[in-house]
Amino acid sequence: MSYAALLAAFLFMAIPLWLSYKQKLGISREMLNASIRAFVQLMIIGYIITFVFSIEAPILFSLIILVMILIAAKTCAKRGGSFNYSFQIAFTALLTAEMLSVSIWVLFDIVEYEAQYILPMSGMIIGSSMVAISLVFDRLKREFDLTKELIMGKLALGATNRQASQELIEATVKAALIPNVEAMKTIGLVQLPGMMTGAIIAGSSPVIAVKYQLVIVLTNFGNTALTAIIVCFLAYSSFFKQKMF
Known part of the structure; x- marks a missing residue:
């Protein structure tokens, strides 16, 4: 081309x-x-x-992945300006998801720890998780503004910060996962994912392409949920520490 x-x-x-x-x-x-x-x-x-x-240097592409995570965390932190340590929270969630993903891929012999597999697959995981984290930061602040009085009432009745924030956390995580949930519902019916399409165009068997795409889709969905939950639980306490009531 x-x-x-x-x-x-x-x-x-x-x-x-x-x-x-x-x-x-x-x-x-x-x-x-x-x-x-x-x-x-x-x-x-x-x-x-x-x-x-x-x-073919594992240490080099591992450093590239680390740079990708740092850039993604910095991007997420712009959305999390209202929260304490937003960059550190985003970085922790992204790094945890990446390490978990790569460990499963390698331990179960899904792919080898080589740049041609790990880099593009990690890029998709990090990118999707970055979007989810940004949505969490944005939605968490909105939900807090809407439910502040309800949270205050629960605290006055003796609830802990965690108990008072249950609905806040639940609504935020659900909202952050909407794009992934809707995409999962229509995958293969409305959309053919990028990795699968690319593999088929390159001449791979559609069945083989589907298997690799399933690895990406399931890992991506699991890690998006994981990062959303981690960020939500690490970030909501900022409302109480900053005394935003």
Whole structure:
């Protein structure tokens, strides 16, 4: 595929960009900037990964994964400005999910600990978990603002901070998992996931492609739920420590 063909893909952005400009929606610049950043970042990481594959050094691609986690945690922390130690909370959740995922993949001989398998699979896991963490930070603050008086009433009746926050935590985790739950319900019926589609296009058997995609989907869903729960339990106490009542 030529670079001209890749640039032609930007034509798909022409209609929404025109509509945004015409209707004065104010998202044209953001859409264009996001598209250009995605193009540049993916091209750069493509060359970096090619280099990593060529030297086959586990320590090097492990460091790359760590950098990915750090960047994801920093991105999540922007949403968690209202919480104490938002970066540390996001980093802890992401690192826990990544270590658990890789351990299962390697221990059960799903894939070998090699860059060509671990890097792309980890990228999908980290990216999905990052979205869930951002949703948790955002929804947790909203839910707290809506239920503050109810929480105060429970505390006045002798409930602990954890007991008073039960509905808050429950609503937040459920909301953070909505995108993943809905995607799981329609997978294979409405959408064919990216990894599976790519493998089939590359010439792999559809059945083999489905098996690998199931590994990703199930690991992704489990870790998204895990990171959402970890972040929620580590973050909600900030409301009490900061005396936000």
